[in-house]
Amino acid sequence: MKISYNWLKEFIQTDKTPQEISVILTGTGLEVESLEKVQAVPGGLEGLVIGYVKERTQHPNADRLSITKVDVGTGTDLQIVCGAANVAAGQKVVVATVGTTVHPTSGEPFAINKSKIRGEVSEGMICAEDEIGLGTSHEGIMVLPEDAVVGTPAKEYFNLNDDYMYEIGLTPNRADATSHLGTARDIAAFLKTTVVKPDVSAFAVDNNSRVIDVVVENEQASPRYAGLTISGIEVKQSPQWLKERLAVIGVRSINNIVDVTNYVLHELGQPLHAFDADAITGGKVIVKNCPEGTLFKTLDDTERKLSADDLMICNTEAPMCIAGVFGGKDSGVSEKTTSIFLESAYFNSVSVRKTAKRHGLKTDASFRFERGTDPDMPVFALKRAAMLIKEVAGGSISSDIIDLYPNPVQAPVVELPYAKVDRLIGQQIPHEEIKAIVTGLEMQIVNETAEGLTLSIPPYRVDVTRDVDVVEDILRIYGYNNIHIPTQIRASLNTSQRPEKDTVQNLLSDLLTANGFNEILSNSLTKSAYSEDLDSAVKILNPLSSDLDIMRQTMLFSGLEAIAYNQNRQAADLKFYEFGKVYSIKEDKYIESQRFAIFITGDASPAQWNQKAKASTFYNIKSLVDGILKKLNVTDAILTDSDTKELAYGLNYTRNNKTLVTVGKVAAPALKKAGVDKEVFYADINFDQLMTIAKKNKIVYQEISKFPAVKRDLSMLVDKAVTFDQLKRIAQRTEKKLLQQVDIFDVYEGDKLPAGKKSYALSFVLQDAEKTLTDKAIDSVMQKIMYNLEKEAGAEIRK
Template sequence: MKISYNWLKEFIDTDKTPQEISIILTGTGLEVESLEKVQSIPGGLEGLVIGFVKECVQHPNADRLRITKVDVGGPEDLQIVCGAANVAAGQKVVVATVGTTVYPTAGEPFKISKSKIRGEVSEGMICAEDEIGLGTDHAGIMELEADAVVGSLAKDYFKLNDDYMYEIGLTPNRADAASHLGTARDVAAFLKIAITKPDVSAFKVDNNNRPIEVVVENEQAALRFSGVTISGVEVKESPQWLKERLAVIGIRSINNIVDVTNYVLHELGQPLHAFDADEIKGNKILAKNYPEGTIFKTLDDVERKLSEHDLMIGNAEEPMSIAGVFGGIHSGIKASTNTIFIESAYFNPVSIRKTAKRHGLKTDASFRFERGTDPDMTVFALKRAALLMQQVAGGDVSSEIVDLYPAPVAPFAFDVTYKNIDRLIGKVIPHAEIKGIIEALDIKVVNETEDGLSLQVPPYRVDVTREVDIVEEILRIYGYNNIEIPTQIRASLNNSQRPEKDTVQNQLSDLLTANGFNEILSNSLTKSAYSDNLETAVKILNPLSSDLDVMRQTMLYSGLEAIAYNQNRRAADLKFYEFGKVYSVKDDKYSEVQRFSIFITGANAPEQWNQKPKPVSFYNLKAIVDGILQRLNITDYVVDDATCKKMAFGLQYMLHGKQLVKFGSVAAIALKKADMDKEVFYADFNFDLVLSAVRKNKIVYEEVSKFPAVRRDLSMLIDKSVSFGQLKQIAQKTERKLLKEVSVFDVYEGDKLPAGKKSYALSFVIQDIEKTLTDKTIDAIMQKLIYNLGKEAGAEIRK
């Protein structure tokens, strides 16, 4: 949000410098992100002086040029060649001297240099108003009044004042400060001075020749609607003061009527809309909703399909503007407009926010309506705008003020105690000073006792609804820097479980990042189309859009969206991981579970000159999953090779009867929902369960054995239904002490084997940490392995 220093001073009488005001604003919670000097006219007319044309003769070599002698207050007159048809001796003019940079209204700045024009020396330029940024007229040079002082600065003659612009990082809760009035209120409270509002006492109704009927059909969305008609206005360019005031805060001048509505919006924080009264068919304005799909063309010449939930301002036949958001192309102010109707309303913030999001529109008006404007400001702002329009455009107020306010918004009423104020601030502030700060912030004290105050907070302070909010208001005006740091700090010590969640998360992040993975962060809000069971989905009551209407129930689709985004930008080989929560509800009980997900797709390694790229496979993902569990020393899980939900094929590891991780290839139906067709491998960890398992780990250190390990291999014929995991479990159960490792190094399936059979070659690593193994011991272990594998898995040893 942009605030003008000079404009701010119209509300408060202070000699504080712009830099001092900047410190005050930041201290009161309106953080000044930047402060810059602004010239109302680019260049500030620097180097331009008032001159007197003493002579003007025809250029000997050009019919349209004149040679002038100009007195600019220097020791010698300047010879200037001028092409303006209206230049003549005896004029007071604006002169750009040699070395001056001029900033035209249109085009790039340029520097004046001494030159020859058609053979005659020219030592400057006599200026037209568009050549120095004062306007758009290029019919001829500017002719100044006779009282202009020769040699004086042009910036003094035109009374240009430098201004300063504050860029304030306005937080969403401070809608009350989204104007110069709101910002001035904080400064005045801090400085303990009065605030001066614009005087609207001169407002009067001149006649009642153009009354316009107003009907509010949707009173839930249009809580208050005020309006007035002004006839006989002249739409033209705004006066210089108005254009300069808006230019400082980055608002482009359009015409005097529209400029006044923008001026009042940034002055008082109340959005206004001016309609061409001749376009109000049936002489009637309605605040209503139109049928779903109604076509409406906005000011930007874009046709939009309305929702049945969009509040519109219409006439007796058609909509004219999207209420609080954007005007229509036909009912706006035109050069021919003679009569206008000014709308000043208080709209439901939720309704405006949804409409603005739905149509992808963000305007100065919607910005304020979404956060909550002042329902008590509509009529005051209307009078202020009417007086300004009469000042800059003429006309008469030709109707009584319409003010429909069926259900006034009540102030927030509650009590505060001095005891709680002192406790939360940590310092005893005099009661009189507390009361003074509260009243300076436009909060009404309705009752005072020895213990505290009964307050009524105006409805525009949507962020002050509780006692603790008042304490914050007092503290920010009193000054955080004025609260002394105590010499004694009391704190409670909490014994958190080890290792902490962040420690485990960082271990996994380091491991995966070192193996070429990138971390992604996704929004917990997603679309309900991704949900397999909407009954258990946590739905958003006021969704920003249809794509963000539920809390995610799985990490799958956020990862698929990230992959699709990258693949659409020619990044095909991807390795992602993400930490996040998933949400569900059952029997009105809400649940959130911490998950950890992994995604791989594309090639397993970049293409090389000496090898072709190989696509990632299920086994690449399994190696990653196993590596993670090995890194965390989680070994007591059970392998379940049942097909996982949402997986084309996959595995799941169970830990104490709960699913620790499921992983595999993403099913085609899920890929289709994310508009993808390339294979993706996905692993989904229950991170809460992972964390619980890690915390139960006991670290045991043992000496590295000095006795050698022995490897023995077995080739066996087994049923195709038997998995390596089953064989490994049988082997580990057979020899728990000396068997250190079991792995498969060859698998064969083919027509040379009996039907339904496959061949596995397993290696067994055996070691005794206390002595060297003998052949007798090794043979005994192998015989037990052969027997149990045959008995429990039907394995036939191949000789």
């Protein structure tokens, strides 16, 4: 949420600097994520001055250009070539002098240089409003009133003031702070001052010439609905002060009517909506639910199907607005509008939230209604907006305020024992200080005793319903830093990194044990006959035997020896895992690393009365490795063919050019060395590297999507060198949001295919977490995937 420093100061009288206010806001629970100096007009009109056109003559070499002599208050007139048709002698204008950088409303900034235009020297530029960011019109140069003083900086003339913008990370519970007024309340409570609200005492109804009836059929979804009409308005651009105020907080100016509603929304936190009164068929506004499937076109020109649960603002014939969420295309304010019906309501937060989510709409209005607005604000905001509209658009208030509020929201009452305040805060706060804080937060003291207070909570504080909520408010205003730390602290501090290695090891052990694996523990000493590189082996100076003369360089042979031992004792179907260390020496430096080894041999599942035994395959161990990596949220490993001599074939999982896992079928020479005569599948995981990744990873849990997944299949011809992993990564790069899974379900190589080719059949699972995918969206994604597969992998898609 964005808050303007200058705007805040209209609510509170303070000489605190923007930086000091930032500290106060963060301390009171409204965390300031950033504070930046902003200018309502890009460039701040720096280098622009007020000039006087002393004379204007026709350019000798161009029919549409003029040569002017302009006084800018320096004592030396400037010759400026101007192309505007409305330039004339005697005008007061805005001049960009040589060296000035001009920031247009649209387009890139550009510098003003002394130059020749069609042979005549030009020493500056006489500016139109869109050329300096003050508007969108390019019909001619800006002509200022005669009282404009020559030489005055444009920044000073247009009364531009630098401002500061706070970006506040608003927590969902602080619905009361979604405006400048709400933010100012916290500052005022901290500074023990009062909030100055806008004065609406001058509000008056001019006549009753345009009365629009209002009927609320769904009072539960719309507990309060207020409105009035304003006639004889002129829809046009907003005055500069209003544009600048909205620009500081990043709101684009649309027109004077819409800008006022946005202004009041950000000022008071009350969403408003202006209807073209002439579009209200039958002269009646009906707040109701429409039948299921009713079509409605919103302001973004999108036709939507309404749910029977959507609260709508309707006329006697059709819906005009999705209540609290989004306006309609046909009832909004346009340049032709002369009369409006101004709505200010208090809608049910649950109803608005469900509707906004159902239609995938997020607006400034729904943001506030979803969290809960102030039920006492609609009429005050209505008066404020009506007065502003009369100021910027003219017209008259042509009806009394209609305020339908059959069941007023009752202010919650909370009992606050002093003893509980002291116990929860851990320090006694003077009772007078507590009373000052709750009063500053506009909580009314209904009753006071020696033991505590009875408080009436303002209805806009939807997050304060219990005594502990009030204690939290007291603490954040009193100041967390003012709570003294005791001289003696009794605590057990654990500074180990998370996740701990032992925790992850136990997690993986439990996973494998639950899948029928047994853990083995073997000696780190082994025989040099197993080594493929004795130069890097760590040798034992005084070995007990030739079978224990080096430190192991791989976990492979420790596991193979265990397998040979068990197979020799009629245990053929084996699943082992081991955590251990391997050792090597490089450039006279000893290297010790933790490894995690997995072994599978024999049958994956034994014979049963209803099925035959199934032999273990490479895919059994690969799926296990994939599951381990997924368990630790390692999803971006790259698969390549392994060329290690220890494996007959296999894969390497690499990440950041480092091998994380090697998995495959053990080669026959290695099996022979260990005396194993059956196939063994082996995975070697670099546990140290795995832990490094796990400590950086943050596992985020999310709700399972309520919307169905869609599966699409593609069959294609590719070169034999192309791997499934390459195709998978191309697809994942193409669609990161909707593509949930890519699988291969068929591979064919044979003489029926062209030489050097193979056939792959892939399945793609698409799913959106927020809505049901349409055929159009699915086809669009698949077309992109097919295009990139053809382009990057040379795939030939089989239709």
